[in-house]
Amino acid sequence: MKRLLEAARRLHGQMIEWRRDFHRHPELGYEEHRTSAKVADHLRGLGLEVRTGVGRTGVVGLLRGERDGPTILLxxxxxxxPIPEADKGIDYMSEIEGKAHLCGHDAHTSMLMGAAQILRERGVKRGNVKFMFQPAEEGLAGARAMIEDGVLDNPRVDAAVALHVSPVHPTGRVAVIRGAGWAAADRVIIRIIGRGGHAAAPHQTVDAVAVAAQVITALQQIVSRQTDPLDAAIVTIGRIAGGHAFNAIAPEVLLEGTVRTLVPETQRRIRAAIEAVVQGVTASFGASYEYEYEEGYPVLVNSDEMNELVKQACDATLGPGRWEYGRTSMGGEDFAFVAQRVPSAMFRLGTRNGEKTAYPLHHPMFNLDEDALPIGAALLASMAVHYLENAGPQGENGIHRRP
Ligand SMILES: [Zn+2]
Ligand SMILES: [Zn+2]
Incomplete structure (x- = not known):
């Protein structure tokens, strides 16, 4: 497996070139026309079966092995x-006003292009590798769009792996996350409806601002008093809007927020508890309400078997002692839609090497250590090889095909 790392190192310059090219030309969700054309050209050049326009701007490459077998998706x-990049002293700054690769997806794409090339050159004896290049991870559910367009079918996908760069971990360090890796991220919209009037005659009105203040305060007791303290959850009201003038009572206030949970049962409880609070508080002051709860990305649950695969591949490719258990993120991750359907693992790959690469994801100064590119490519390739050579009825590592 060390050979995969050597092969990836030979592609280092190429991967840097791809990544910087994507970095200069960032594209937002479902607008990845240039990026997906580059990806598709590369995959076609390798002789893979390629489908474009999957989930609008997604690309799928298929590498078939010599014999039939299971299919793993990378x-x-x-x-x-849509965040402007800060001047961080690089010569491959974003050339598009107001847009930038500040979550490392340029590196993810480059690493997976590298993994495809390594696997193509090495060849696959048994089973298939499917390469999923998805659009619109940042809030627009590109993975779901690709699933609806059949990315998990023909051939049917049995397991899946993904990685995310991490400015928290040093370059090349792997963080495996047990169980829930990323949270379910939902949106809440509450409208408090009162009766407006003159600020000097409050008794003739129902003050929506005063009621909203009570609602926001009461909502904070849901997590602190109604959920299991060992089961992480968040209720955040991030936006409040209402009123017209300082000397008038607001007829209506809009509250918008997010709920983050790791367990579906907690998600259901909080969803109901918010409505109970809003209903009770508004009723006690004579106001009424409207309540909308939009489910966003589901919780991303890593399978134990696939986590084992990540660890095995990591040991075999990078040597022992290169992975650790990482912390769950209360952020959302679109790969959750894949993980809902097939056994999956998403791990973090360290990209921090000094101060310049220590900024958090989505920060205008965010950047990553490009020495992680061949490591990520080799790890993804290695996971595919490990899975395909060991999975199935005669498998050794306990990962079985989906019934
Ligand atoms: Zn992001
Ligand atoms: Zn991201």
Whole structure:
């Protein structure tokens, strides 16, 4: 397996070139036309079966092995963020106003292109590798769009792996996350409806601002008093809007927020508890309400078997002692839609090497250590090889095909 790392190192310059090219030309969700064309050209050049326009701007490559066998999916995301890049002293700054790769998806795409090339050159004896280049990870559910367009079918996918760069971990360090890796991220919209009037005659009105203040305060007791303290959850009201003038009573206030949970049961409880609070508080002051709860990305649950695969591949490719258990993130991750359907693992790959690469994801100064590129490519390739050579009825590592 060390050979995979050597092969990836030979592609280092090429992967840097791809990554910087994507970095200069960032594209937002479902606008990844240039990026996906580059990806598709590369995959076609390798002789893979390629489908484009999957989930609008997604690309799928298929590498068939010599014999039939299971299919493993490797996934990268391609979209950038609508955030202007800060001048960080690099010569491959974003050339598009107001858009930048500040979540490392340029590196994810480059690493998966590298993994495809390594696997193509090495060859696969048994089973298939499917390469999923998805659009719109940042809030627009590109993975779900690709699933609806059949990315998990023909051939049917049995297991999946993805990685995310991590400015928290040093370059090349792997963090495996047990169980829930990323949270379910939902959106809440609450409208408090009162009766407006003159600020000097409050008794003739129902003050929506005063009621909203009570609602926000009461909502904070849901997590602190109604959920298991060992089961992480968040209720955040991030936006409040209402009123017209300082000397008038607001007829209506809009509250918008997010709920983050790791367990579906907690998600259901909080969803109901919010409505109970809003209903009770508004009723006690004579106001009424409207309540909408939009489910976003589901919780991303890593399978124990696939985590084992990540660890095995890591030991075999990088040597022992290169992985650790990582912390769950309360952020959302679109790969959760894949993990809901097939046994999956998403791990973090360290990309921090000094101060310049220590900024958090989505920060205008975010950057990553490009020495991680061949490591990520080799790890993804190695996971595919490990899975395909050991999975199935005669498998040795306990990962079985989906019934
Ligand atoms: Zn992001
Ligand atoms: Zn990301």
């Amino acid at each position: 996934r990268a995301d391609m979209d950038a963020l």
